[in-house]
Structures are given as structure tokens and as C-alpha cells.
Amino acid sequence: xxxxxxxRLANETSPYLLxxxxxxxxxxxxxxxxFEKARSENLPIFLSVGYSACHWCHxxxxxxxxxxxxxxFINAHFVSIKVDREERPDVDRxxxxxxxxxxxxxxxxxxVFMTPxxxxxxxxxxxxxxxxxxxxxxxxxxxxxxxxWENQHEEVLQSATQMVARMxxxxxxxxxxxxxxxxxxxATANPVADxxxxxxxxxxxxxxxxxxxxxxxTHEFILAHGMRRSPDSRDGFINIVTTTLDGMRxxxxxDHLGGGFSRxxxxxxxxxxxxxxxxYDNAQLARLYLHGWQCTDRPEYLAVVRNTLAYMRTxxxxxxxxxxxxxxxxxxxxxxxxxxxxDQEIETxxxxxxxxxxxxxxxxSDGNFTDPHHPDFGRRTVLHLPEDAATCAERFNMxxxxxxxxxxxxxxxxxTQRASRVRPGLDDKSLTSWNALALAAFAECGRVLNDPExxxxxxxxxxxxxxxxxxxxxxxxxxxxxxxxxxxxQLEDHSLTGLAYLELFKATGTWCWYERxxxxxxxxxxxxxxxxxxxxxxxxxxxxxxxLRPREYFDGAMPSGNGSAALLGAWIARYQARPEAHTIVxxxxxxALPMMGAGAGGFGCLWQAFELLMAPSDExxxxxxxxxRTPFEREIAGHFLPHTAIFPCxxxxxHPLASGRDEPGRAYRCIDKLCASPxxxxxxxxxxxxxx
Numbered sequence: 001x002x003x004x005x006x007x008r009l010a011n012e013t014s015p016y017l018l019x020x021x022x023x024x025x026x027x028x029x030x031x032x033x034x035f036e037k038a039r040s041e042n043l044p045i046f047l048s049v050g051y052s053a054c055h056w057c058h059x060x061x062x063x064x065x066x067x068x069x070x071x072x073f074i075n076a077h078f079v080s081i082k083v084d085r086e087e088r089p090d091v092d093r094x095x096x097x098x099x100x101x102x103x104x105x106x107x108x109x110x111x112v113f114m115t116p117x118x119x120x121x122x123x124x125x126x127x128x129x130x131x132x133x134x135x136x137x138x139x140x141x142x143x144x145x146x147x148x149w150e151n152q153h154e155e156v157l158q159s160a161t162q163m164v165a166r167m168x169x170x171x172x173x174x175x176x177x178x179x180x181x182x183x184x185x186x187a188t189a190n191p192v193a194d195x196x197x198x199x200x201x202x203x204x205x206x207x208x209x210x211x212x213x214x215x216x217x218t219h220e221f222i223l224a225h226g227m228r229r230s231p232d233s234r235d236g237f238i239n240i241v242t243t244t245l246d247g248m249r250x251x252x253x254x255d256h257l258g259g260g261f262s263r264x265x266x267x268x269x270x271x272x273x274x275x276x277x278x279x280y281d282n283a284q285l286a287r288l289y290l291h292g293w294q295c296t297d298r299p300e301y302l303a304v305v306r307n308t309l310a311y312m313r314t315x316x317x318x319x320x321x322x323x324x325x326x327x328x329x330x331x332x333x334x335x336x337x338x339x340x341x342x343d344q345e346i347e348t349x350x351x352x353x354x355x356x357x358x359x360x361x362x363x364x365s366d367g368n369f370t371d372p373h374h375p376d377f378g379r380r381t382v383l384h385l386p387e388d389a390a391t392c393a394e395r396f397n398m399x400x401x402x403x404x405x406x407x408x409x410x411x412x413x414x415x416t417q418r419a420s421r422v423r424p425g426l427d428d429k430s431l432t433s434w435n436a437l438a439l440a441a442f443a444e445c446g447r448v449l450n451d452p453e454x455x456x457x458x459x460x461x462x463x464x465x466x467x468x469x470x471x472x473x474x475x476x477x478x479x480x481x482x483x484x485x486x487x488x489x490q491l492e493d494h495s496l497t498g499l500a501y502l503e504l505f506k507a508t509g510t511w512c513w514y515e516r517x518x519x520x521x522x523x524x525x526x527x528x529x530x531x532x533x534x535x536x537x538x539x540x541x542x543x544x545x546x547x548l549r550p551r552e553y554f555d556g557a558m559p560s561g562n563g564s565a566a567l568l569g570a571w572i573a574r575y576q577a578r579p580e581a582h583t584i585v586x587x588x589x590x591x592a593l594p595m596m597g598a599g600a601g602g603f604g605c606l607w608q609a610f611e612l613l614m615a616p617s618d619e620x621x622x623x624x625x626x627x628x629r630t631p632f633e634r635e636i637a638g639h640f641l642p643h644t645a646i647f648p649c650x651x652x653x654x655h656p657l658a659s660g661r662d663e664p665g666r667a668y669r670c671i672d673k674l675c676a677s678p679x680x681x682x683x684x685x686x687x688x689x690x691x692x
Contacts, residue, residue: 013481014084015427016052020061024071027082030091038079038116044149044156045118046078049085049092049110052427053263053276053326055335056126057109059373063129064138070129073139077146078113085110086325086431087479089490090539093550097167099123113145118547119160164547171551172533184590184614189607192597193225193237199601204251204269205244207601211274213264214253216284217555217563217604219244223291224611224642238295245292248285249304252368252382255339256361257415260311261285263329263557272369272382275336275424276329279316280558282308283437290445294640305445312438313457318430321464322480323438325431328424335371338421340380341414342367349417350410356396357410362386429481432469432489433558435461436496440503447507448637455507462504462513465497475523475540488543491528491536491552491561494520498568502575509626509648514575521572521581524565529584534591536565553592554602562588563605570612574619574645577656585613608642615643616672620685621657622648624664632667635682639689 010021012029020027028034038045048065050057064070074080085092085108092110098120100106105125112123122145127138136144148156196218199207206212219241226237248254251270253262260282262273286308293301316324331338343365347354358364367379387395393403439461446454469477469485476489476497498520505514527540538550538561552561559567566585573582589596589610596603596610620636622629629648636646649655651662661668667679669688679685 009082013484014052014087014429015425016050016057016084016086017082019052019058020065020082023061023065024068024075025065025080026071026075027080030081030083030088034079034081035116035118041079042116043077043079044121044145045114045116046074046080047083047095047110047112047114047120048080049083049095049112050108051084051086051326052425053278053328054108055274055276055329056107058330058333060109060126060138064127067129070139070142073142073146077142077149079116086427086434087429087487089478089492090543090546090550093538093552094546094548095120095123097548097550098163099125101167101170102163115157115160119157119164120547121156121160121163167548171548184586184593187593187610189221189225189610189614190229192607193222193229196222196240196601197236200240200243201247201268202243203247205240205247206268206270208268210268211264211266212268212270213557214244214248214261214281214285215555215601215604216281216288217559217608218601219288219604220291220642221604221607221611223295223640224608227640227642228611228615241288242292242296242298245289245301245304249289249300250385252384254304255311256383256385257411257418258311258315259307259309260315261308271384273336274329275339277311277327278557279312279323279325279431279434280437282312282316283434283441286312286441287444290448291640291642294448294638297638302449305449309442309445309454312441316438317457318428320468321460322430322468323435323461325427325429325434327426331422331424334374334377336369336380336382337371337377338418338424340367340369340382342378342380345417346414349413353406353410353413356392356406357414359387359395360385360392360407360410429479432465432476432478432480432493433496435465436493436500437558439465440496440500443500443503443507447503447633450634450637455504458500458504458507459510462501466516473523474519475527476520488540491524491538491565492558494524494528495561495564495568496559498524499564499571502568502571506646506648509629509650511653517568518572518576521568524568525584528561528565534587536562536588553595553606555605559605560603562592563603563609566606566609567612570609571645574612574617575647575657582613585609589613612643617645618643618671619645619647619657619669621661621668621670622646623651623658623661623666623668625650628665631682632679632685635685636689641689 006021007027009017009027012018083091095112096106096110099110102123107125109126111127112120114120127135127141130137222237222240226234247270253265253270253273260277263276263278264274266272266274286305289301289304318324329335341363343358343363346357346363350357361383363381367381369382370379371377389400389403393400439458442454443458468480471477476493477485478487478489478493498517501513501517528536530537535551538552554560555563566588569581569585572578592606596606622632647657649658651664667685669676676688
């Protein structure tokens with residue numbers, strides 16, 4: 001048997017790049033070798049960016065990159081570079097800005113054509129093999145761009161230079177505002193928060209129409225902002241979040257058998273998901289549901305927290321102590337095949353319990369899903385929860401506890417059967433920023449739920465960071481796979497890890513995690529802050545230079561780099577009593593306020609930092625050993641305190657918050673430097689926390 005031919009991507013570690021290692025396209029990974037070939041042969045560069053769990057990336061690969069005719073033309077007239085957007089978010093960010101500026105939309109796969117020095121001149125997303133979807137066929141596009149490169153060469157180069165210059169001007173204008181403490185004090189998040197009501201879906205929750213994405217940073221901002229509004233208006237903001245949590249909890253976007261959430265819903269009801277499951281979504285949603293529980297005490301939210309964390313540690317956790325990136329949307333080439341069911345499958349598996357299972361999970365013969373690329377797959381059902389427990393229990397003549405017990409038995413049987421199916425592909429690289437979100441989720445949930453096992457997972461992840469991801473200069477690497485850490489850490493890696501270490505410190509009282517969070521803030525200031533631009537860059541000053549140095553304010557699926565850095569800086573200012581950190585965050589927010597006000601839904605992380613900076617200083621210092629602190633920590637766990645610095649410490653710790661507070665078995669609550677009497681019991685502390 002003749003071995004299958006491979007291209008250069010066979011030497012890479014990224015699962016996404018390895019998926020393309022057998023394409024007839026002569027792919028290069030991102031690097032100097034590709035650019036040198038383009039320069040020496042005066043060829044344009046074809047840049048294709050995607051990620052392993054991307055359904056349409058797989059479609060374009062099957063249709064175009066595995067097509068011998070397409071590959072032959074690409075190889076003759078272009079230098080082709082394949083990039084994993086998760087491995088190189090800096091590259092993705094620069095060229096996605098170009099695609100969005102050119103087409104007014106973005107997404108993956110991202111398709112960009114550029115000059116040998118990296119200046120883009122044409123871009124888009126998915127292109128079909130033949131004209132369709134309102135887009136030219138990919139091969140026809142390639143012919144047109146080759147013709148332009150050969151016969152309108154100077155015009156193409158000039159267009160690319162002008163486009164990069166315009167992108168730089170736009171980026172510079174975003175930071176034109178001057179820092180002013182008075183400007184910031186005069187600002188308020190009230191209009192922004194109120195305007196979010198306009199795009200809110202009061203029936204299913206979330207914002208906008210289909211497709212509908214979870215927006216954890218926006219909902220976290222709404223909850224935090226609501227805590228600063230008057231009690232009579234607070235419930236309205238909490239309702240925005242709980243309506244969304246209920247919609248996602250009941251919809252097919254949640255995996256009702258194995259736990260966890262898919263990337264987004266293709267409809268506005270959260271019913272039919274795009275089935276890829278990402279670490280960052282699940283980490284952020286676990287915390288959002290935890291905060292929803294703290295605000296409402298609703299047990300169904302707590303169940304979602306536990307199920308989501310169970311999915312992460314069962315299906316996404318490595319033996320080394322870190323978390324993998326994602327699970328694919330497809331299995332056996334069919335989207336959602338692993339997750340969906342027919343009524344016949346339910347009946348065969350469950351027998352007399354089938355009718356209850358079908359009613360509870362909304363399964364019927366009509367189904368609610370089919371893969372349009374595989375019509376022979378037929379119609380099947382994405383499991384969801386069309387009825388509440390009380391209604392379903394009454395219909396089947398049982399009480400709610402009986403229903404819940406039978407449903408758990410049914411769930412176990414269905415999960416066992418599902419495990420025999422071909423599982424979607426796993427992207428088994430680990431990304432620092434995504435792992436930081438998971439670390440924070442396990443640390444906070446473990447603290448609030450008083451679960452040592454969850455805290456232990458967070459501690460193991462932090463130890464993995466320090467052993468495998470720490471760079472020689474005290475910073476972090478971005479990516480890890482098969483014993484190898486690589487790519488200089490991005491801003492998001494350092495800021496989200498700093499925030500995660502603060503959560504781990506609050507959960508354990510272990511001093512080294514607090515110190516490491518402060519070190520990471522100092523590293524960010526040394527390598528990412530630009531005093532003239534009033535912002536943090538996404539890449540370090542000593543990282544690989546790109547055609548533009550990216551800076552990010554808008555929250556996508558992840559918190560933005562500037563948003564998470566501002567949030568870390570605001571907490572460092574509060575914990576450390578460091579006015580210079582406060583000033584930096586103030587300066588950044590002043591420059592960002594115009595865009596923050598124009599698009600509230602995309603700047604949740606920056607608005608969280610704004611709320612924290614504007615909120616009165618608030619701290620609870622809990623003194624004693626772990627046993628002495630526990631009763632107070634259990635009381636704090638039941639309260640949502642988005643602006644409170646929780647500081648567990650042993651007597652005699654040299655720290656501004658601990659000064660003069662050295663009586664063990666005491667909790668010290670202070671707001672705006674006005675301190676209540678030290679609480680000697682959880683009940684006294686509860687009285688001090690009421691209404692916060």
C-alpha cells in the first residue's frame with residue numbers, strides 16, 4: 001500500500017493543522033519559510049485561518065482543499081499558509097479586522113490574500129467550490145486574483161498598502177481620547193445597561209436573533225451593574241440574566257446527557273446548537289450560572305454548574321492537569337450525529353420508560369434537526385426540556401422527586417448508549433488563556449460550593465501553569481501540546497491567568513497565588529502597556545512583529561485583552577492599594593469610553609472593570625487558619641459580591657488589607673474605609689453583608 005503523501009503541516013502539533021497534513025495543497029505553517037518563498041518568487045500569499053472544531057472549515061477542506069484541480073492551481077500561483085486561530089490569535093486578530101472592514105462580516109474559515117510582506121488585499125470567509133451562497137466559486141476567485149496579481153500588480157500593491165494604512169488610522173483613532181479622571185467620574189453605565197433591554201429577548205433570553213450566542217461577559221456586567229442600582233430596579237437586571245440562563249438551560253444548546261454547552265444556537269430559542277463544545281464557553285457559563293444561583297438560590301442553576309464542571313473534568317481534562325481546547329461539531333462527517341436521537345432509538349433502548357423520556361427530552365417522530373449536507377441522515381431530535389418538572393410529573397401521575405429519580409435512571413441509560421457511538425474529534429492542545437478561565441471556574445465554584453475536589457483541580461491546573469507554561473522572563477507561553485510549550489504569551493494569557501490566581505487565592509488562602517497574580521500584572525505593564533496609545537496591545541513588545549500590532553477591546557467568545565487586563569488592574573489597585581494601577585485602568589477606560597458607549601453588548605468585560613473602578617472600595621478580611629476562617633467563608637459564599645475584595649489571611653501577614661487586623665477567628669468588613677465592628681460569628685458577618 002502506497003503511503004499517503006503529506007505536506008509540511010505533518011510536522012506541526014496543532015490538531016487543526018494536522019487535519020490538513022494530507023491535503024494536496026502545498027501548505028506552509030505560519031513562519032519565515034513561507035514569506036521567504038513568496039518574496040523570492042514574487043507570489044501572493046493565500047492565508048487560510050480556522051480551528052479544529054469549525055464545521056465550515058471542514059466543509060471547505062472537503063470541497064476545495066482536497067480537490068486536486070484546486071490544489072494544482074493554488075500550488076502554481078500562490079504560497080499557501082494554514083493557521084490555527086486558537087494557536088495564533090494575534091495573526092487571526094490582525095487579518096480578521098481586515099476581513100470585517102472589507103466585507104462587514106467575519107467568521108471562520110477565514111480566507112485572506114496578501115502580498116509577500118503580509119499586507120492583505122482581498123479577504124472573506126467560506127467560499128463554495130462553485131458560485132453559490134451569494135459568493136463566487138473558490139476556483140473562479142483564485143483565477144481572478146491571479147489575473148489581478150499578474151496584470152494589475154502595482155494597483156494590487158497600492159491597494160494593500162492603503163488598506164493597512166487605513167487600518168492603522170482606525171486603530172489609532174480608537175485611542176485618541178485623553179485621560180481624565182473627571183471625565184470618568186462623569187460617566188455612568190446606566191444608559192448602557194438600560195439600552196441592553198432593547199435587544200433583549202424577553203421570551204428566551206439572550207440578545208438579538210438567530211444565530212444566538214451566549215454572552216457571559218455582558219451578562220456578568222448586567223449582574224454586577226444591577227448590584228449597584230437601587231433595589232427596586234435591581235430585579236429587572238437580574239431578570240435579564242435569569243431569563244437567559246433558563247432559556248439556555250432548557251434548550252438544546254446544553255447537553256442534557258453529558259453536561260456542558262455547545263458554541264451557539266442556530267435559532268433564537270437556544271434549541272438547535274452548532275454542536276462544537278469549547279472550553280472557554282463552559283468555563284465562563286459555569287461561573288455565570290453560579291452567580292445566578294447566588295442571586296436567586298435556584299437549585300436548577302446549581303445543577304447546571306455541577307454538570308458543566310463534570311463535563312469539563314471528564315471530557316476535556318488531560319492527565320497532565322490541564323484542559324484540552326474543544327470537541328468537534330461533527331462525527332463520522334455528520335454534524336451533531338453523536339448527540340441527536342430518533343424516537344425509535346429511544347423506544348428500543350428504554351422500553352416502558354420511553355414515553356417519559358420522549359416527553360421530558362422533547363423527542364418525537366418529526367424531529368427538529370437534520371444535516372443539510374447529508375439528507376439521507378434523516379430527521380432527528382436535539383434533546384431539550386420542553387416542560388418543567390412539575391408539569392411533566394403531573395402528566396405521568398407522579399411527584400417531582402419520583403420524576404427526577406426516573407429521569408436520572410433514563411439519563412444514565414441514554415448516556416451509556418451514546419458512549420458507544422463514534423465521538424466527535426478532540427482538539428487536544430491546551431491554551432493558556434482558556435485554561436485560565438477553567439482554573440478560575442473551578443476555584444470559585446469550589447470555594448462557593450465548599451467542594452475541596454473542585455479546588456484541588458484548580459490547584460493542579462495552577463501547578464501545571466507554573467511547571468509547563470511559565471517562560472524564563474516570568475511571563476507565560478500561549479500554547480501547549482505533547483510536552484512542548486510555544487508561542488509567546490498574549491495579553492489575554494497573562495491577564496486571565498492573573499484573575500484566575502486571585503480566585504485561587506480567595507479559595508485557598510495560599511499566598512503564592514496572590515503574589516503570582518501581582519507579578520503577572522507587573523509583567524503586563526512591562527510588555528503590553530503603551531503610554532502614548534492609552535491601551536494594552538495584544539502582543540508583547542518582544543513578540544513576533546506583524547503587519548499591525550493588534551489591540552483588542554471587543555469581547556468575542558473570550559473576554560477582550562484590554563477588558564481582562566483592566567479588570568485585573570482594577571483588582572490589583574484594590575487589593576494592593578496601588579494608585580498607579582488605578583490610574584492605568586482609569587486612563588484605558590477614558591480612551592475606550594466612546595466605543596464602549598456605542599456598543600454595550602460587546603464590551604462587557606471593560607464595563608465590568610468600569611463598575612469595579614467606580615464602586616466604593618469594599619473588602620472583607622478573614623483572619624485565622626483554614627478552620628477558623630471556614631464559618632465566615634461559608635457565609636460569604638451565599639452572597640454575590642462582584643466588587644468585594646475577599647482576603648483570607650493568617651495573623652501577621654504584611655499586607656495593606658491585613659494591617660491592624662490580626663485577631664484570628666474574625667472577619668473585618670470595610671466600605672470606603674469605614675469599618676464595621678469585627679464580626680466574631682457568621683451571623684454578625686451576614687448582617688453586614690445584607691443588601692450588598
